[in-house]
Amino acid sequence: QVKLVQSGAEERRPGASVKVSCKASGYIFTGQFMHWVRQAPGQGLEWMGRINPTSGGADYAQDFQGRVIMTRDTSINTAYMEMTRLNSDDTAVYYCATNAATAMALDYWGQGTLVTVSS
């Protein structure tokens, strides 16, 4: 069965960087884009971007352009989301998600990774 397993919770100081991983199994990793979505406390879902695991090319939401880098390692079926220049507004749960069984919807999600930014 399809599974997305994310790395554990992280704490960072303002100005630091964080890298979250998402290990995929149960489907062809290079067959579907991997998306990243976050939810800050008390806020809604926010689409951050997506990466094409085959080419490594990524599309980013405007709010994250230049501060988020999405990469992947096809040898271990793992996608990564790195965010730089963190501030307190980046405190959120970060999810990876993919469309393994649907064309344009996110039908499989990781369990989420809490990133806390605090001085």
Place this chain on the structure above:
Amino acid sequence: SLVLTQPPSVSVAPGKTARIPCGGTNIGSYIVNWYQKRPGQAPLLVIHYNVDRPSGIPERFSGSNSGNTATLTVRRVEAGDEADYYCHVWDAHTLRGMFGGGTKLTVL
């Protein structure tokens, strides 16, 4: 660019029908998906391609999309349906995804 607008909250009595709208200019020309989000859990896809239910989602959940409004309908609402619901669109022109602001469904 497209902006998706949802009411912050919808309340309904058990057994009744809840309708959650998602507004956007000409949203009917886009494919809309809906997710259920409970605290501490990952989002769950409940409707995709405007009207399709993934395996395991009760038939009580249905979707529609036309003109400037997409709607998630939950019939015979149960206490367990209480959650936040988000509409979601993939814009193939801008290659960007977007979510509505979310609607909290309260079962009275």
